[in-house]
Amino acid sequence: MIKNTSYNVRPDKHTPSEISSLRPEESVIIYDTEEKVNKFWNGTSWVSVDGESGMSGYSHTGAFAGKPLSNNYVWEAGVGIDYTQADADNETYKVFSLDRDVHLAVDNPYWTIPTPSGQTDIGLFQGANLPNGISTLVDYSYDYDAEYPLSSGTGFEGSTGRIKLNDLQYGDQLRVRFDFNIIPQIANTTVEPALWYSNRDDNDDITFTFPLTTQPIFYGGGTVGNTYLNRVEISAWITSNEDVNALTLPAIKSDNPVIVQPLGLLITIIR
Secondary structure, eight states, X not given: OOSOXXXXXXXXXXXXXXXXHHOGGXXXXXXETTTTEEEEXXXXXXXXXXXXXXXXXXXXXXXXXXXXXXXXXOOOTTOSEEEOHHHHHTTOOEEOOBOHHHHHHHOOOOOOSSOOOOOOXXXXXXXXXXXXXXXXXXXXXXXXXXXXXXXXXXXXXXXXXXXXXXXOOTTOXXXXXXXXXXXXXXXXXXXXXXXXXXXXXXXXXXXXXXXEXXXXXXXXXXOTTOOEEEEEEEEEEOOSHHHHTOEEEEEEXXXXXXXXXXXXXXXXXXX
8 A cells, every 4th residue: 555655656556546545635746766756647647757856856936925916926116015013023923925826826837848747736847856755845725724723822823835844854954045025114124034933743733833044134224115135045954753744934023114025935855
C-alpha cells in the first residue's frame, strides 16, 4: 500500500486512482524513484515535469492576498496593505496571507521551452525544480480560522495559505526570499521582516509561536512616500516532527506606520 505519494512511488506501478484514494491532496505531483523525476497524471498517462528533480530545489509564488483585481493583481502606486499606528504601538508582526485565486491569476509561466506542465496549485514553475519527494511547497487553500476556530493571540488569526513543510525531511534547510515594497509614512522608520512561525506537534497542537527575523531595514529622512523594493532572505532548520508540521507565513513589524506591497516568495530547500 502507498502510504505517502511523495516518497518511493512508482507511477508505472500504481494507478492515479490508487494514489488519489489515499492522499488526494498530494496526488498532483509524485516522484518516480527509478527515473528520478517528478511526474503528474495528465488524464491518460504519467508525464515528467521537465528536467530532473535534484536533492535540493525551489518553488516561487506571487499569490499574495490583497493584490488588486481592478489592476490585474498588480499593486498600484502608493496602495497596499496598511501597517497602522496601532500595529506599531502593539509591536505587531503583520502576517501576509496567500490566495488561490491570485495564484491562478499571477503564477503563470512566461516561457514556452521547456514546456510547462500546466499544473496549478504548485507555484509559478508548476512542479519543475522541486526537491526529490516534495509535491508542493505552498498550500494556497489553508484556512487558519477553519482549522483553529477557537484560537486567539497566535498572530495567524484571519490568515489563509501557508508555506507547506509537510514533505520535508530532517536535516533540510528552509530558505525563503521574501520580496516586498515598503512605502514609509514617517521618516526614521525601522522595518523588521520575518517568517511568523508556529511549531506544531503530531496532533496539530501549536507548541511555540515566534518570529524568525532577518536584518532590520531603516528608512531615514527623505524616504516618506517613496517606494522601496526589498528582497530579504530568511532561513530555518528542519530537524523534528514539530518543524515538519510547522505553520509559517511571511510577516513584518515596524516602529511606525508603513504601506506594504508583498510581491513574491522564493522558497528553497537545501539538502
